[in-house]
Amino acid sequence: MRKIKVLFVCMGNICRSPTAEGVFNAYIASRNMAHAFDVDSAGTHAYHVGDAPDLRAQKAARDRGxxxxxxxxxxxxxTDFEAFDHILAMDEENYAILTEACPADHKHKIRLFLEYAPHLQQNEVPDPYYGGAYGFEKVLDLVEAASEGFIDTLQREGMLTN
Structure with a gap:
């Protein structure tokens, strides 16, 4: 069975997208679906290449296991545009950067991550970098909801069976 390849993207890849990667991996592992996915995260900018996620993001995530x-x-x-099946941007700015850089035949793979949580009535996962601890908690809440919605969508569309 071919794995579903998912890439989460924010600007620097130290707050939102690694949080989404970690939360999504935990979500699929808890549902015995990890075998069906390859998951990664990246940034549209090279500000922090090689760095671990922000310590505040790590702490907030660790507090949730x-x-x-x-x-x-x-x-x-x-090469990510061809390699991944789903490229999920955290906000409109990064969505625009991705769609501009993406070859036409792969643009359909790029979506805003929060499209999978329409009940939140919010399009963007806000960048918590310059805010307080609450911002990291909010990011976790949003990516948890979108992770569940993304899996529900894949199952509903027949792309994933459990």
Whole structure:
């Protein structure tokens, strides 16, 4: 069975997208679905390549049982557009950067992650970098909801069976 390849993307790949990667991995592991996925995260900018996620993101995630310290930031590569089935942007700015860089035949793979949580009535996962601890908690809440919605969508569309 071919794995579903998912890439989460924010700007620097040290707050939102590694949090989404960690939360999504924990979500699929808890549902015995980890075997069906390859999951990664990246940034549209190379500000923090090689760095671990922000310590505040790590702490907030760890408090919910999700470990991020093993992750390392990387920049989106041109080969990612072909390699991944789903490229999920955290906000409109990064969505625009991705769609501009993406070859036309792969643009359909790029979506805003929060499209999978329409009940939240919010399009973007806000960047918590310059805010307080609450911002990291909010990011966790949003990516948890979107992770559940994403899996529900894959199952509903027949792309994933459990």
């Amino acid at each position: 999700v470990e991020l310290r093993h992750l390392r930031a990387r920049k989106v590569k041109s």
